[in-house]
Amino acid sequence: MAGAGPEIERLMALLSKLPGLGPRSARRAALALLKRREQLLLPLTAAMQDAADKVTSCSICGSLATQNPCSICSDPARDRTMICVVEEDSALWAMERVGAFAGRYHVLGGLLSALEGVRPEDLRIEGLVERVRAGEIHEIVMALPATVEGQTTAHYIADRLKGMGNAVSVTHLARGVPVGGDLDWLDDNTIAHAFKSRR
Numbered sequence: 001m002a003g004a005g006p007e008i009e010r011l012m013a014l015l016s017k018l019p020g021l022g023p024r025s026a027r028r029a030a031l032a033l034l035k036r037r038e039q040l041l042l043p044l045t046a047a048m049q050d051a052a053d054k055v056t057s058c059s060i061c062g063s064l065a066t067q068n069p070c071s072i073c074s075d076p077a078r079d080r081t082m083i084c085v086v087e088e089d090s091a092l093w094a095m096e097r098v099g100a101f102a103g104r105y106h107v108l109g110g111l112l113s114a115l116e117g118v119r120p121e122d123l124r125i126e127g128l129v130e131r132v133r134a135g136e137i138h139e140i141v142m143a144l145p146a147t148v149e150g151q152t153t154a155h156y157i158a159d160r161l162k163g164m165g166n167a168v169s170v171t172h173l174a175r176g177v178p179v180g181g182d183l184d185w186l187d188d189n190t191i192a193h194a195f196k197s198r199r
Contacts, residue, residue, distance in 0.1 A: 112153045
């Protein structure tokens with residue numbers, strides 16, 4: 001952009017890589033940050049550095065956390081026999097916001113996709129299989145998006161677990177989650193209803 005120095009150009013380029021921010025939105029965000037340096041830019045810089053230093057992935061479920069294992073995996077009150085499988089942390093946060101699930105989670109880190117070249121070994125599927133193999137799990141709840149990739153991933157995981165000989169039931173979120181829907185964008189009642197109606 002003409003007139004902008006390399007520092008501003010770099011800030012805009014980095015912001016444009018965030019989900020939902022194209023070049024124009026990134027430019028507006030960069031200008032807002034720079035104009036409100038004391039109120040926005042400096043606190044954001046400190047918060048980002050703090051997150052970079054302290055946030056890690058839970059070695060059990062793969063969720064983002066500031067402790068390892070995360071607070072959910074280390075909570076003795078959570079049901080150790082149920083695992084809710086989600087694509088990303090945003091879906092985990094949505095489930096926790098609703099409060100409909102008292103078990104533990106497994107964050108895959110994405111979905112299988114032939115178009116994008118995402119293979120089973122690119123996701124945390126093997127970690128889930130190992131958790132089931134340990135013998136404590138009785139139910140796996142598939143809380144994956146109602147998309148082709150979400151359903152493909154759910155079927156792949158169900159097939160992997162079928163051959164293990166463990167008596168583990170695999171359930172799916174039911175009515176209430178629209179086809180093509182993403183958990184992070186659904187309202188609390190829809191998520192709660194879908195969870196209660198799982199099959």
